[in-house]
Amino acid sequence: MSKLASNEYYDLVRTTNWTPRYVDEAELFPEMMSGARGIPAEAWETFDEPYKVTYSDYVATQREKDAGAYSVKAALERANYIDSADPGWVSTLQAHYGALAVAEFAAATAEARMARFSRAPGNRNMATFGMLDEMRHGQIQLFFPHEHTKRSRQWDWAHKAMHTNEWAAVAARHMFDDMMFTRDSVSVAIMLTFAFETGFTNMQFLGLAADAAEAGDHTFASLISSIQTDESRHAQQGGPVLKILIENGKKDEAQKMIDVIFWRAWKLFSVLTGPILDYYTPLEHRKQSFKEFMQEWIIGQFERQLNDLGLDLPWYWDEFVRALDETHHGMHMGVWFWRPTVWWNPAAGASPEEREWLESKYPGWNATFGRCWDVITENLQKGREELTLPETLPTICNMCNLPVVGTPGDGWNVKDYQLVHEGRLYHFGSEVDRWCFEQDPARYQGHMSVVDRFLAGEIQPQNLAGALLYMSLNPGEIGVDAHNYAWAGVGKQSHAAE
Amino acid sequence: MAIFPLSSNFEGDFVIQLVVVDDASTMDEVAATCAVHSVNRRVAPQPGKVMRVRRHSTGEVYPRDMQVKSAGLLPTETIDVIFSDI
Numbered sequence: 001m002s003k004l005a006s007n008e009y010y011d012l013v014r015t016t017n018w019t020p021r022y023v024d025e026a027e028l029f030p031e032m033m034s035g036a037r038g039i040p041a042e043a044w045e046t047f048d049e050p051y052k053v054t055y056s057d058y059v060a061t062q063r064e065k066d067a068g069a070y071s072v073k074a075a076l077e078r079a080n081y082i083d084s085a086d087p088g089w090v091s092t093l094q095a096h097y098g099a100l101a102v103a104e105f106a107a108a109t110a111e112a113r114m115a116r117f118s119r120a121p122g123n124r125n126m127a128t129f130g131m132l133d134e135m136r137h138g139q140i141q142l143f144f145p146h147e148h149t150k151r152s153r154q155w156d157w158a159h160k161a162m163h164t165n166e167w168a169a170v171a172a173r174h175m176f177d178d179m180m181f182t183r184d185s186v187s188v189a190i191m192l193t194f195a196f197e198t199g200f201t202n203m204q205f206l207g208l209a210a211d212a213a214e215a216g217d218h219t220f221a222s223l224i225s226s227i228q229t230d231e232s233r234h235a236q237q238g239g240p241v242l243k244i245l246i247e248n249g250k251k252d253e254a255q256k257m258i259d260v261i262f263w264r265a266w267k268l269f270s271v272l273t274g275p276i277l278d279y280y281t282p283l284e285h286r287k288q289s290f291k292e293f294m295q296e297w298i299i300g301q302f303e304r305q306l307n308d309l310g311l312d313l314p315w316y317w318d319e320f321v322r323a324l325d326e327t328h329h330g331m332h333m334g335v336w337f338w339r340p341t342v343w344w345n346p347a348a349g350a351s352p353e354e355r356e357w358l359e360s361k362y363p364g365w366n367a368t369f370g371r372c373w374d375v376i377t378e379n380l381q382k383g384r385e386e387l388t389l390p391e392t393l394p395t396i397c398n399m400c401n402l403p404v405v406g407t408p409g410d411g412w413n414v415k416d417y418q419l420v421h422e423g424r425l426y427h428f429g430s431e432v433d434r435w436c437f438e439q440d441p442a443r444y445q446g447h448m449s450v451v452d453r454f455l456a457g458e459i460q461p462q463n464l465a466g467a468l469l470y471m472s473l474n475p476g477e478i479g480v481d482a483h484n485y486a487w488a489g490v491g492k493q494s495h496a497a498e
Numbered sequence: 499m500a501i502f503p504l505s506s507n508f509e510g511d512f513v514i515q516l517v518v519v520d521d522a523s524t525m526d527e528v529a530a531t532c533a534v535h536s537v538n539r540r541v542a543p544q545p546g547k548v549m550r551v552r553r554h555s556t557g558e559v560y561p562r563d564m565q566v567k568s569a570g571l572l573p574t575e576t577i578d579v580i581f582s583d584i
């Protein structure tokens with residue numbers, strides 16, 4: 001039997017708009033879910049995805065992708081790579097899985113919103129595949145770490161993290177909820193697929209895949225490369241949606257959505273990917289610095305994509321570029337110092353050789369962030385471990401829900417961007433975080449940061465033990481220094497959590 | 499006498515931190531409380547200097563013996579603690 005080539009029927013079969021007879025358009029596509037913004041159906045029908053795929057091709061390709069990743073895992077399982085891997089690399093994997101596996105599964109809901117409510121038939125078609133993609137990403141990233149749960153309970157946080165009040169999980173959920181669950185289909189296409197996936201997941205997955213290959217972790221490298229091929233396909237939904245908005249006089253609205261979520265994504269990656277690439281990955285396996293990855297994947301590629309669409313760089317671009325030398329160093333020091341409150345073992349990455357690398361990648365590091373590490377290192381060398389652990393909470397930004405950090409030492413510039421709104425004092429880690437809040441206060445004002453909850457008495461007892469209980473961090477899960485302080489030139493130290 | 503939360507932005511440190519003081523505390527006592535969480539943890543001490551408290555939003559340096567309740571600060575408002583010769 002002869003078969004038509006897909007390009008001969010593709011456009012026809014995905015032309016699935018019809019005239020409803022039993023309900024009216026507004027009931028079929030409620031504005032709250034669809035977000036058509038008054039743009040007529042004919043305009044949405046011009047949506048033309050750059051990447052076209054039929055269902056049968058999709059299924060066949062996905063099956064091959066899964067077979068590839070699972071067979072690499074099966075083949076290498078006996079090699080027990082993890083047992084000989086550097087502890088910093090193990091932490092990288094645990095942080096990655098906990099922050100992303102369940103969030104990816106949740107992203108299926110966002111794709112489903114487009115699959116059902118987008119006014120553009122092509123968008124609905126692509127999002128159906130996107131939805132299946134995200135289910136795969138959730139499942140595969142829960143399955144791969146599962147074999148390691150026999151090694152430590154921290155691996156279980158791949159599944160557990162997003163269901164707890166652990167602070168990094170709260171921060172990630174706040175951002176993902178804002179971007180994926182509480183927006184109409186058009187906003188999801190722009191914020192999730194264009195701003196977040198085009199820019200940032202590219203970097204997380206390609207950056208980490210490069211480091212994984214260098215570190216000899218072929219299982220993880222093949223896993224995340226496999227995921228990235230899906231991301232780069234379904235990330236292409238945002239472009240055509242943006243084009244329609246711009247053609248119909250909604251450029252400003254589109255621009256604002258990008259500006260808000262780009263910054264939010266940047267902050268999340270500054271705490272997740274920044275420490276991993278510049279501090280956790282063993283020195284000899286670092287392919288590029290975090291800043292170099294950002295310059296290549298964000299500054300280079302994202303900038304060009306905005307340009308091609310006729311959009312502007314976010315208004316805060318200069319500040320964003322400046323912050324590439326700062327924010328993630330502060331986030332890393334915060335995660336390391338408050339290490340009992342995370343589900344992985346942070347690697348300090350501050351040995352003399354690593355500091356030399358940091359200074360070469362970030363000139364001035366020694367005179368700024370290095371000053372704090374000097375004090376920490378000396379404390380460890382003189383046996384004062386208790387001074388390298390926290391006795392209070394950091395002030396948390398009411399937008400990104402991450403600590404308010406800046407440059408220490410000789411370049412001290414730490415600043416809190418405060419705002420009193422309806423009688424409540426809010427704290428923000430940057431002018432842009434505060435700006436995001438001000439664009440839609442009703443959306444954000446009710447949220448309580450972990451510090452707000454602590455002060456409201458929700459965390460009991462009001463000490464570190466109470467905070468760990470609140471965050472569901474049990475013995476064996478609580479983070480300790482990944483290398484037992486060897487980087488500081490000291491012998492075996494007793495772990496604080498023991 | 500009532501507890502009063504503040505956010506401590508300590509000179510030379512990388513992060514702002516929650517401190518809880520008494521509203522009858524003087525600014526010198528506030529500075530000392532803030533120092534517990536920064537000095538000798540991530541900030542080297544500066545012998546011979548005094549630690550002064552200033553309002554983060556305005557830069558106004560408070561008198562050393564001023565009580566927290568007289569400073570017009572909001573709960574959790576951020577203060578800077580700086581090393582000073584006087």
Ligand SMILES: [Fe+2]
Binds near residue numbers: 104107134137231
């Ligand atoms: Fe995904």
Ligand SMILES: [Fe+2]
Binds near residue numbers: 107134197231234
């Ligand atoms: Fe995705």
